[in-house]
Amino acid sequence: MIVTIDGVAASGKSSVSSGVAQALGVPYVSSGLLYRAVTLLGLNAGAELADASALLPLLPGVRLEPLASGNRVWNADHDLTADLHSTRVDGGVSTVAALPEIREWVDAQLRALPAPLVAEGRDMGTNVFPHAPHKFYLTASPRVRAERRAKERPEDIPAIEAALTERDRQDTTQSAPAPDARVIDTGPLTLQGVIDTILADLR
Numbered sequence: 683m684i685v686t687i688d689g690v691a692a693s694g695k696s697s698v699s700s701g702v703a704q705a706l707g708v709p710y711v712s713s714g715l716l717y718r719a720v721t722l723l724g725l726n727a728g729a730e731l732a733d734a735s736a737l738l739p740l741l742p743g744v745r746l747e748p749l750a751s752g753n754r755v756w757n758a759d760h761d762l763t764a765d766l767h768s769t770r771v772d773g774g775v776s777t778v779a780a781l782p783e784i785r786e787w788v789d790a791q792l793r794a795l796p797a798p799l800v801a802e803g804r805d806m807g808t809n810v811f812p813h814a815p816h817k818f819y820l821t822a823s824p825r826v827r828a829e830r831r832a833k834e835r836p837e838d839i840p841a842i843e844a845a846l847t848e849r850d851r852q853d854t855t856q857s858a859p860a861p862d863a864r865v866i867d868t869g870p871l872t873l874q875g876v877i878d879t880i881l882a883d884l885r
């Protein structure tokens with residue numbers, strides 16, 4: 683069984699997916715972390731982020747560890763996880779995610795994982811696991827998402843809201859709900875409320 687949980691930036695996908703996966707006793711995988719890892723390595727190497735040929739040599743060392751408690755991403759034996767959610771990576775990741783060669787590599791990493799699992803991202807239900815029997819798509823207004831994200835970033839709420847709105851715009855191509863996804867507005871719900879809504883649907 684595969685459950686896909688897609689949604690816009692900072693809609694709570696990772697926390698929700700982790701909660702759902704733990705309740706089901708299965709691993710979850712956060713696909714955005716792979717795009718973030720390639721972005722971080724590209725920035726650190728001084729690569730042009732829009733140039734796939736500069737990024738492709740960086741990919742072989744990257745490995746995602748889908749722990750139930752929180753995914754980790756490694757580059758060889760170096761744990762990148764703590765550095766993947768910076769404003770710097772936020773600003774470059776959509777450029778990297780627009781590259782077909784990088785998307786192909788991420789998709790292959792995800793499809794190699796054994797089911798059952800919960801897969802989280804933008805195109806899990808539409809592209810990576812189109813035959814998944816259970817699909818969800820999380821939304822919330824830009825302001826609500828910026829207020830949540832402000833707890834994890836140094837910038838103020840209007841700056842975060844502007845950056846999220848820009849990232850949504852850049853991600854439009856790969857970020858649409860699958861026709862058979864249940865769309866959940868997480869704005870009025872607590873984290874546990876979203877998790878319970880999904881679990882009730884699965885039952």
Ligand code: C5P
Pocket residue numbers: 691692695713714715717718775776777779802803804805806849853856
């Ligand atoms: O989910 P998260 O916000 O960490 O994703 C970071 C970025 O990775 C997104 O803004 C998007 O550009 C890209 N992404 C994607 N497809 C996915 C997951 C993430 O394009 N399935």
